[in-house]
Amino acid sequence: MDYKNAGVDIEAGYKSVELMKKHVQATMRPEVLTNIGGFSGAFSMKKFKDMENPTLVSGTDGVGTKLKLAFLMDKHDTIGIDCVAMCVNDIACAGGEPLFFLDYIACGKNVPEKIATIVSGVAEGCLQSDAALVGGETAEMPGFYPEDEYDLAGFAVGVVDEKDLITGKELDGDEVIIGIASSGVHSNGFSLVRKVFDMTKESLDTYYDELGKTLGEALLAPTKIYVKALRSVKESGVKIMACSHITGGGFYENIPRMLPDGIRAVIDKNSYEVPAIFKLMAKKGNIQEEMMYNTYNMGVGMMIAVAKEDVDKAIKALETAGETAFVVGHTEVGEKGVTLC
Numbered sequence: 001m002d003y004k005n006a007g008v009d010i011e012a013g014y015k016s017v018e019l020m021k022k023h024v025q026a027t028m029r030p031e032v033l034t035n036i037g038g039f040s041g042a043f044s045m046k047k048f049k050d051m052e053n054p055t056l057v058s059g060t061d062g063v064g065t066k067l068k069l070a071f072l073m074d075k076h077d078t079i080g081i082d083c084v085a086m087c088v089n090d091i092a093c094a095g096g097e098p099l100f101f102l103d104y105i106a107c108g109k110n111v112p113e114k115i116a117t118i119v120s121g122v123a124e125g126c127l128q129s130d131a132a133l134v135g136g137e138t139a140e141m142p143g144f145y146p147e148d149e150y151d152l153a154g155f156a157v158g159v160v161d162e163k164d165l166i167t168g169k170e171l172d173g174d175e176v177i178i179g180i181a182s183s184g185v186h187s188n189g190f191s192l193v194r195k196v197f198d199m200t201k202e203s204l205d206t207y208y209d210e211l212g213k214t215l216g217e218a219l220l221a222p223t224k225i226y227v228k229a230l231r232s233v234k235e236s237g238v239k240i241m242a243c244s245h246i247t248g249g250g251f252y253e254n255i256p257r258m259l260p261d262g263i264r265a266v267i268d269k270n271s272y273e274v275p276a277i278f279k280l281m282a283k284k285g286n287i288q289e290e291m292m293y294n295t296y297n298m299g300v301g302m303m304i305a306v307a308k309e310d311v312d313k314a315i316k317a318l319e320t321a322g323e324t325a326f327v328v329g330h331t332e333v334g335e336k337g338v339t340l341c
Contacts, residue, residue, distance in 0.1 A: 012110040019116035023123035027133040041134030053162035057096035061086035062153035065190040078222040080121025082187045085223035087156035088129040093243045095166040096158035098131035108145035129227040168242035175305040179328035182301030186223040188248040189295040196285035210276040229321040236317035242305040246297040255338040264334035275299045
């Protein structure tokens with residue numbers, strides 16, 4: 001009896017590391033002081049010594065049951081982007097610059113080529129956010145996960161000068177709220193998605209005219225990463241006074257998180273076109289509108305609040321960064337919360 005007979009293939013682990021090295025190396029920043037394969041990742045803080053008060057910000061998250069679709073479609077090269085996005089978008093929401101990322105993959109059986117494909121997506125997410133992939137862990141856990149399934153989670157650390165933290169504390173009820181378009185469902189609400197649609201290969205391969213693609217392609221579209229978009233707004237000279245990453249809990253849970261007491265957000269649902277995937281989901285699942293806005297991003301992955309005089313400049317900066325942005329509402333004095341109208 002040996003470890004391999006018990007279900008853990010150490011040699012497969014070594015091969016996975018070798019296959020993923022080229023993807024990881026592509027994410028390196030000058031501050032990274034260690035190589036892949038060590039016991040920890042070292043990252044120099046020398047670059048940030050000129051900040052008045054350098055402040056670390058962090059984020060951790062997983063991909064959730066969206067992974068079930070990746071299993072069914074046997075497509076594993078984008079799910080890592082979702083994992084990175086869920087972490088670094090939260091850091092960017094605070095005004096931070098992501099510095100480095102670590103991933104954790106737990107699987108029933110280590111298939112090196114599949115693990116390397118997953119990590120290639122993680123590396124792509126890191127490239128999109130200028131974060132270095134400094135380490136990670138692949139845990140082969142036979143008897144705990146089915147052989148063809150895995151879980152994926154991540155952790156990111158960023159930095160911001162304390163004076164540049166986005167807190168929402170300065171909102172006075174006279175700001176404009178700008179929405180930045182999402183790429184689709186992102187990585188939230190898939191437990192409900194899987195109840196609405198048949199989770200079969202045939203169902204996911206079905207082409208829908210209103211989507212312009214198959215259902216699986218629409219649902220598996222990776223979460224948009226907003227790090228460079230928010231940086232573009234900052235570099236344009238616009239102060240982002242508040243920011244909300246629209247994740248699980250949709251509009252109703254996430255928008256109030258950027259507001260101080262005494263300030264309310266008013267969102268005009270007709271200010272932009274809700275993407276077809278959400279309309280299809282609501283129709284197929286007979287889901288009430290309030291539940292849709294309480295679960296999904298409804299086409300808006302990030303919202304920022306800016307002064308009225310900065311609206312045009314902010315939207316231009318976002319468009320220059322390749323994003324689609326639109327005015328979705330405003331703030332006003334009132335009970336903390338959100339009104340959709």
